[in-house]
Amino acid sequence: MAASFQVDVVAADRMVWTGQAVEIIAVTTDGEVGILAGHIPLIATLAPGSAEIMTDDGRREVVAVEGGFLSVGVDRTAIISPYAQLASELSVDQAQKDLREVQAAMDDGDNSIETLRRYHRATAQVKAATRNNHD
Amino acid sequence: MVASLRELRERNRSVSATQKITRAMELVAASRIAKAQQAAEASLPYTQELNHAVQAVVGHTDLRHPLLTETDQPRRSAVLILTSDRGLAGAYSSNVLRLAERLCQTLTDEGREYLPYVCGRKGITYYEFRRRPLAGSWDGFSDKPTYTQSDQVASALLDAFRKPYEDGGVDEIQVVYTRFVSMLSQETRVRRILPLEVIEDDGPHHADSMYEFEPSAEAVLDALLPLYVRNRVHFYLMQAAASELASKEKAMKSATDNAQQLIEDLTRLTNQARQAKITQEITEIVGGAAALSGAKTKME
Numbered sequence: 001m002a003a004s005f006q007v008d009v010v011a012a013d014r015m016v017w018t019g020q021a022v023e024i025i026a027v028t029t030d031g032e033v034g035i036l037a038g039h040i041p042l043i044a045t046l047a048p049g050s051a052e053i054m055t056d057d058g059r060r061e062v063v064a065v066e067g068g069f070l071s072v073g074v075d076r077t078a079i080i081s082p083y084a085q086l087a088s089e090l091s092v093d094q095a096q097k098d099l100r101e102v103q104a105a106m107d108d109g110d111n112s113i114e115t116l117r118r119y120h121r122a123t124a125q126v127k128a129a130t131r132n133n134h135d
Numbered sequence: 136m137v138a139s140l141r142e143l144r145e146r147n148r149s150v151s152a153t154q155k156i157t158r159a160m161e162l163v164a165a166s167r168i169a170k171a172q173q174a175a176e177a178s179l180p181y182t183q184e185l186n187h188a189v190q191a192v193v194g195h196t197d198l199r200h201p202l203l204t205e206t207d208q209p210r211r212s213a214v215l216i217l218t219s220d221r222g223l224a225g226a227y228s229s230n231v232l233r234l235a236e237r238l239c240q241t242l243t244d245e246g247r248e249y250l251p252y253v254c255g256r257k258g259i260t261y262y263e264f265r266r267r268p269l270a271g272s273w274d275g276f277s278d279k280p281t282y283t284q285s286d287q288v289a290s291a292l293l294d295a296f297r298k299p300y301e302d303g304g305v306d307e308i309q310v311v312y313t314r315f316v317s318m319l320s321q322e323t324r325v326r327r328i329l330p331l332e333v334i335e336d337d338g339p340h341h342a343d344s345m346y347e348f349e350p351s352a353e354a355v356l357d358a359l360l361p362l363y364v365r366n367r368v369h370f371y372l373m374q375a376a377a378s379e380l381a382s383k384e385k386a387m388k389s390a391t392d393n394a395q396q397l398i399e400d401l402t403r404l405t406n407q408a409r410q411a412k413i414t415q416e417i418t419e420i421v422g423g424a425a426a427l428s429g430a431k432t433k434m435e
Contacts, residue, residue: 010184012282012369014177030350043188044349045358069359071188080184082282082362114290 003037004056006076009063011084016063019055024077026051026070035072042072048120050087050128051079062087064128066121083121087132095125140408147401154394160223161387164380167278168318171377174279178369185363192359195352201297202360205330209306211248213270213295214238215288215328215368217312217375218258220277225386227313227321227379228257234323235311250295250305254288254372270295278376285369292368293361296329312371313378319385321378328367331360 002022009017024035028044035042046068053061068081099122105115216235218228235251235258242249250270253259255277262269271291276284298304308329314322348355 008180008184010181012178012181012366013174015180028349029354033349041191041346042349043191043346043355045355067358068362069184069188069355071184071191073187078184080181080188080362082181082286082365113294114287 005037007053008076008078009053009084009086010078010080012082016084017053017061017086019053021053021055021077023054024051024070024079025054026065026079028070033070035070035077039072039077041074042070044070046070046079046081048124050124050131052131062128062132064090064121064124066117066124085125085128087128090125090129090132092126092129095122095129098122099126140405140412143401143405143408147398147405150394150397150401154391154398157387157390157394161384161391164384164387168377168380168384171279171373171380175373175377178282178366178373182366182370185359185366188355188359189363191346192348192352192356195346195348200356200360202329202364203331206306209247210300211250211305212242212307212309213250213252213292213305214242215252215292215308215310215312215371216254216258217310217371218253218255218261218277219379219383220256220274222257223386224379224383227382227386228255228261230323231311231313232258232261234325238309238311238325252288252292254375276372278379280369280372280376282369285372286365288372289361289365289368292328293364310368310371312375313382315374315377315381318381321381326371328364328371331364 004020004022007017007019007021007024008015022037026033026035026044027047027049029047030044033044046065048066049064051063051065051070053063055061063079063081064083064085064087065079065081066083068079068084071078071080099119102115102119102122106119214235216231218231222228239249239251251262251267252271253262253269254273256274259269259272259274262272271288273284273288292308295303295305296308300306307327310326310328311323312326314324316322
């Protein structure tokens with residue numbers, strides 16, 4: 001069995017998930033990366049989307065991230081994203097509804113940074129929730 | 136003049152009712168502080184990870200970033216003032232406002248402009264009553280700020296900081312808030328939010344490991360610093376919320392104690408008045424009986 005390593009998923013107001021994992025697949029602004037145990041220390045900016053964690057007991061956790069960081073240290077790895085959420089906490093319908101609302105606001109000419117960020121967050125949640133359902 | 140017995144009883148009842156309310160508010164505030172502290176603890180891992188990441192990047196770049204560069208001559212400052220939404224918290228909001236006034240005075244004396252940004256209805260009404268314009272105002276979450284709300288406040292501040300001076304931007308952002316030292320002591324203070332001062336301390340994570348950055352150290356710093364600022368703002372708001380609740384608890388506790396004192400005094404007065412009334416009645420009866428028996432003797 002592959003070596004496992006400590007992973008924390010932290011949002012601004014809580015610890016979303018913590019545990020042992022064998023692999024993380026995340027989408028950085030440069031593209032998809034896979035992290036295995038013993039990866040060199042890395043700090044990467046994440047693109048809005050989902051990150052997957054393969055836990056050491058063979059489960060898969062999908063996390064919705066609307067930006068933030070992947071920080072790989074010597075002894076532990078963290079996914080840092082202010083609004084990180086586990087896909088299992090999300091419902092596809094709700095996420096899609098949010099996305100539609102934001103899109104409607106953007107179609108009405110609302111181009112504020114706030115709306116853009118809400119859009120990123122909604123897209124990330126839809127992606128993560130859909131991905132989680134395709135287990 | 137001694138008030139009538141009925142009046143005294145009425146007053147006693149009304150004070151008791153008030154005491155019930157203040158006691159309830161005291162208990163509510165106390166339980167909310169516990170929640171505020173839990174929220175503060177829950178956000179600790181995020182803060183640590185951010186600090187850790189910032190320190191890792193700081194070791195790799197020459198730290199030239201708009202959010203870090205100090206201007207020699209700041210011309211305009213934004214002042215974020217954190218007050219409460221509701222009163223009944225002792226001098227909490229007025230202490231903050233007084234310190235803010237002093238800060239603004241200092242800024243004006245130094246020939247700088249300032250833009251007030253206010254959180255909390257108390258502060259907003261203070262400014263509106265004096266017809267002083269606000270650059271930004273938020274209310275409704277002074278006692279339990281969520282990250283989303285702090286985020287909005289921080290976004291407004293970051294926008295102002297990024298704008299050039301000519302377009303109404305600011306060179307510096309200060310915050311006036313109340314630090315939660317303990318349940319018994321809170322301290323109003325002024326802190327600078329921007330430009331950032333990155334504190335380098337050797338925490339549990341040493342920056343000895345060589346990090347790689349994706350896409351680049353500069354890009355990571357670009358994305359990281361705004362998050363850092365937002366987190367600072369959230370931290371100040373949480374501190375202010377805990378302080379507000381602590382002041383409220385203290386204020387309500389003394390109100391309850393005062394009400395208790397009043398009730399005791401009123402009860403004493405009521406008893407006195409009742410005794411006096413009874414004594415008077417007896418005197419009247421005895422007097423009446425004596426008068427009657429006196430008349431009888433005369434007739435015989």
